[in-house]
Amino acid sequence: MDRRDRGARLAWTRREFLVRAGGGTLAGVGIAGLPGCARRRPGQATFIARVARYDVELAAPILRGLRELGVTGSEIKGKRILLKPNLVEPHLGAGHINTHPSVVRGAAEAFRRLGAAEILVGDAPGHCRDSLLVLEESRLGEVLAADRLRYVDLNAAAVTTVPNLGGRTRLARLTLPAVARQVDFIVSLAKLKTHHWAGVTLALKNLFGLLPGAYYGYPKNLLHREGIPKSIVDVAATVRAHFAIVDGIVGMEGDGPIMGAARPVGVLVLGRNLPAVDATCARVMGIDPLKVTYLAAAAGWLGPVAAAEIGQRGEAIAAVRTEFALPEHIPALRGLRG
Secondary structure, eight states, X not given: OOHHHHHHHHHHHHHHHHHHHHTTOTGGGTOTTSTTOOTTOGGGOEEEEEOOOSSSOOHHHHHHHHHHTTOOHXXXXXXXXXXXXXXXXXXXXXXXXXXXXXXXXXXXXXHHHTTOSEEEEXXXXXXXXXXXXXXXXHSHHHHXXXXXXXXXXXXXXXXXXXXXXXXXXXXXXXXXXXXXXXXXXXXEEEEEEEETTTEXXXXXGGGGGGSOHHHHOTTOHHHHHHOHHHHHHHHHHHHOOSEEEEEEEXXXXXXXXXXXXXXXXXXXXXXXXXXXXXXXXXXXXXBOGGGXXXXXXXXXXXXXXXXXXSOEEESOXXXXXXXXXXXXXXXXXXXXXX
């Protein structure tokens, strides 16, 4: 990184810190590692809601989680919200691959009830360039039409280039959709899944879907070349999403993110800090988060990962723990059991 890039990186970090500090969401941007910050600040807590099925009204448990974690109307009223589901590939009849449309609907309705001015839904699917096909086969298109939600195809949207604030890969800068800088609040609407390269794919890995395939290839080939765990950290450090909701009503175990088997767990996991959310999700799956490469790298920097540093709200992890299948023939899944 040359002197000019380093200066831009530091300036952007200070500016982001000041802007978010003024908005009262310090913990939500992962400052737990700064001197003087006490453990278990509100933004380091996660909330687990027990939800058995998709055919129920999901706005209520999501709203309960938002309020438990300090997200209220005073923070959301008048804001533009970007919901970023996991739409990795179209697959009619295999709902455990993508974030379920009912979770998108529930999240949108929850933020509407808190007074959001506009709610956008956007993704850059990694395995398919045909967004209409993805929306049709995932059934998300039906929800978008019925609920009057605008979809942004992040594979084709206008872009902006910013310094890479993670510094783990060789990429000095990252190209992001411009809308990621234009909205006020980004929500990672992830799916609870194992992953044959990253170990797990949850709220942080879901941010891969913000990066346009037109620049990074399909399925984000440039990031794969740089190393998925390192790229996860770089994208997370640069984007700094504000909130995460992980769809674990039915997750995926085994050879994820697309070839695994459905695994009903019956939970939604919410939180302001994405590493904390991913760590909680890993524990629900029977996985030690500190054995997941990208979470170990994020620990104490982007957010807390150790159980003692994460305040737990809602259901106890032990009450919903569901051990996911971790096939030994997949190297990234070996030795992850918690």
